[in-house]
Amino acid sequence: xxxxxxxxxxxxxxxxxxxxxxxxxxxxxxxxxxxxxxxxxxxxxxxxxxxxxxxxxxxxxxxxxxxxxxxxxxxxxxxxxxxxxxxxxxxxxxxxxxxxxxxxxxxxxxxxxxxxxxxxxxxxxxxxxxxxxxxxxxxxxxxxxxxxxxxxxxxxxxxxxxxxxxxxxxxxxxxxxxxxxxxxxxxxxxxxxxxxxxxxxxxxxxxxxxx
Amino acid sequence: xxxxxxxxxxxxxxxxxxxxxxxxxxxxxxxxxxxxxxxxxxxxxxxxxxxxxxxxxxxxxxxxxxxxxxxxxxxxxxxxxxxxxxxxxxxxxxxxxxxxxxxxxxxxxxxxxxxxxxxxxxxxxxxxxxxxxxxxxxxxxxxxxxxxxxxx
Numbered sequence: 001x002x003x004x005x006x007x008x009x010x011x012x013x014x015x016x017x018x019x020x021x022x023x024x025x026x027x028x029x030x031x032x033x034x035x036x037x038x039x040x041x042x043x044x045x046x047x048x049x050x051x052x053x054x055x056x057x058x059x060x061x062x063x064x065x066x067x068x069x070x071x072x073x074x075x076x077x078x079x080x081x082x083x084x085x086x087x088x089x090x091x092x093x094x095x096x097x098x099x100x101x102x103x104x105x106x107x108x109x110x111x112x113x114x115x116x117x118x119x120x121x122x123x124x125x126x127x128x129x130x131x132x133x134x135x136x137x138x139x140x141x142x143x144x145x146x147x148x149x150x151x152x153x154x155x156x157x158x159x160x161x162x163x164x165x166x167x168x169x170x171x172x173x174x175x176x177x178x179x180x181x182x183x184x185x186x187x188x189x190x191x192x193x194x195x196x197x198x199x200x201x202x203x204x205x206x207x208x209x210x211x
Numbered sequence: 212x213x214x215x216x217x218x219x220x221x222x223x224x225x226x227x228x229x230x231x232x233x234x235x236x237x238x239x240x241x242x243x244x245x246x247x248x249x250x251x252x253x254x255x256x257x258x259x260x261x262x263x264x265x266x267x268x269x270x271x272x273x274x275x276x277x278x279x280x281x282x283x284x285x286x287x288x289x290x291x292x293x294x295x296x297x298x299x300x301x302x303x304x305x306x307x308x309x310x311x312x313x314x315x316x317x318x319x320x321x322x323x324x325x326x327x328x329x330x331x332x333x334x335x336x337x338x339x340x341x342x343x344x345x346x347x348x349x350x351x352x353x354x355x356x357x358x359x360x361x362x363x
Contacts, residue, residue: 045310049283052309053239056338060245063341064252097338104311113325117288120310120322124283 045107046126051100059093066090148190156183160196161203231255231348232274236266236292237281237307242337246279249341255348263287267295275302277351280331282308282322290322290329297330303351304330309337 032040069086073079107123149157159169170180184199193199233255235243243259250257258273260266263284270278278296282289293304306326323334335347 049310052337053237053242056309057239057241057245059338059340060249060344064249067341100309100338101336104309107311113290113328116322116325117290120283124310 041106042123042126044103045120045123048100048104048107049124055093055097055100059097062090062093149187153183153187153190156180157187157199157203160184160187161200163200229254231276231352233257233348234260234266234270234273234275234278236260236263236279236284236289238262238284239281242281246344249344250348253345253348263289263292266292270296270300270302277303277305277348279305279307279335280326282306282326283310290325293326293329293331303332305347305351306331306334307337307339308334311336 066086066089069083073082073086155173156169159172164172166177166181166184169184170177173180187193188195188199191199191202193202231250231254233246233250235246235257237243237246237259238261240259240261243257243261247257247259258269258275260269263280263286266278266280280289280292280296284292289306289308293306296302296304306323308322308326311321311323323331323336326334332351333347335343339347
């Protein structure tokens with residue numbers, strides 16, 4: 001951590017921590033890497049698989065409601081509005097289904113049945129794998145921790161992780177020591193850190209994951 | 212004596228001709244329930260199984276006009292389930308899956324296509340609408356005689 005920790009400099013560091021900098025460069029360069037395309041396709045398929053059950057049930061129910069809506073909506077003053085709501089619900093359901101079909105179509109797999117099925121199963125289990133590692137220090141945690149903090153709090157965290165006391169940190173940021181302390185306390189509360197050492201350990205873990 | 216033994220060892224007597232008996236094998240019980248409630252309005256009696264093995268057991272224990280099989284389930288694969296059913300019966304099988312795969316070399320080939328190769332009568336891509344579901348049942352019943360030969 002030899003980077004200059006002024007306001008703009010720190011912004012760069014936190015971006016790198018969540019990998020945004022790398023992705024931005026990739027996007028600027030034109031096409032994403034094949035690895036990223038594959039990961040995106042597999043992630044998409046895993047999500048599609050999770051959505052397929054509920055969406056199938058939803059499409060069946062909404063379709064049936066729409067077909068027989070005349071029976072329960074009746075002919076009262078609000079009938080037209082209710083009919084329109086049912087129709088809109090149907091259209092929106094169709095829209096979601098179309099999006100899911102589109103994502104499902106991007107899944108690339110080898111032709112050989114055994115390999116394709118194995119890959120399909122692997123992609124499906126990706127979902128449960130990624131759920132179970134949540135909160136155990138995986139990349140998702142990196143994003144979630146930094147997403148929790150305001151730019152100001154991230155700045156404070158940067159100074160604390162460099163070993164600054166409240167006084168030193170406050171001086172660097174040109175704010176009162178009490179204000180600095182307040183930010184620090186909020187960061188600790190947000191991240192669930194028990195003490196200063198705990199906070200520094202969290203930042204070190206973050207950096208290890210990000211690099 | 213009850214009319215029907217769903218889980219009995221002996222063959223259950225066939226219901227009246229105007230009722231279509233459908234076995235749905237899908238690990239998502241909510242999908243099965245939705246299919247059941249739609250088909251109940253179309254003179255269909257639907258039996259649900261949430262695992263392949265339970266489905267095959269039920270299939271043997273009773274008599275069905277159509278079997279609907281989801282392709283990706285925990286435990287036994289839907290493709291193997293289709294093979295198992297086809298090896299003993301000429302019943303129309305509807306393969307269901309929302310999971311596709313795309314191969315640049317052969318865009319027509321996907322998991323549903325594999326299911327047809329294993330002996331499924333027709334395929335139904337998830338999610339599907341009530342008319343699509345009913346049409347699939349009708350079509351599978353109509354197509355059944357032409358694919359009547361059990362493939363070993």
